[in-house]
Amino acid sequence: MKTFKCAIIEDSNTQRKLLEQIIEKNKNLRLLHSSSASSESLAEVNALKIDFLFLDIEMPVMNGFEFLAGLTIHPQVIITSKEQKYALEAFEFNVTDFLLKPFSTARFDSAIGKAIDKIKSIKNKQPESKLVVKHNLKQVELNVHGILFVEALGDYVKVVTGERNYIILSTMNAFNKRLGSENFIRIHKSYIINLKMVERYNHEFIEIKNKKIPISRAKIVELDRLLNCID
Structure with a gap:
């Protein structure tokens, strides 16, 4: 199976480390970037060819929705938030999944599976030649x-x-x-x-x-x- 490239945007050091550890244990995932949201991190993520973006919503410098609005790339976005109230607005951005903190490894794997299925679906829709x-x-x-x-x-x-x-x-x-x-x-x-x-x-x-x-x-x-x- 292809190795999927990931980025994490999360202001909590504890939550960021937890995600990093989960990704490190998954042989199909490779982490390229991990930081809090800022104009600098937005530019760095836009310059990467990533498949998945794990994104928090409530962050001090730039919130998750502002970060989403600034993306020029189109990764599968998985929201990680402790507030259920952001779910509806998140899906208006056509995100792949919404993980409510704290989430289990099984729930994380389910989100990854959904993201991989969406990538496959997009690739299979190529026009006939x-x-x-x-x-x-x-x-x-x-x-x-x-x-x-x-x-x-x-x-x-x-x-x-x-x-x-x-x-x-x-x-x-x-x-x-x-x-x-x-x-x-x-x-x-x-x-x-x-x-x-x-x-x-x-x-x-x-x-x-x-x-x-x-x-x-x-x-x-x-x-x-x-x-x-x-x-």
Whole structure:
């Protein structure tokens, strides 16, 4: 699973340390910033590529709603407050969840799960990208995002989707260029895969829909990096 980057904005040192400890124990989270709200911390958070923001409301220099209004990035925001009365206004800012202090680790994990689901939902709403190919002497439109993997077959390539396979006259290099998407990587001389379709992998093969696909040794490091950046 991808490692999600986080920031904490909280004026209480005790509460901030507690959140830091919870995040540190979660192997799927990485903390990049932790401070109270101020114009300086707002600028720092806006400069980060974070997935989650844990945000208190009542703070002395800048309150949580002022901080939210100043954001130029769009992380999943999880409010942490001891006052239930702020919940309605918080959700008007389209926050992901509202944690009432003191909250349990189970409640924290529930909020994280909700945030991850929202990130997945946003990524899955990507627009269709069409690729026109010739299959069985007919012009066919392929949805690029629906391709599972591509396999070399001599002078042809086999394009495997969730619905059917297509045999297309093309080299692997030429077809890889036509895909034109960062979600595809050639992991072996005979295979191009859609990173979003990978179900599991080790350093010998990846698995997509029960198909085990070998990985070239030269691609292991790149594959590790890419799969850590994609869900």
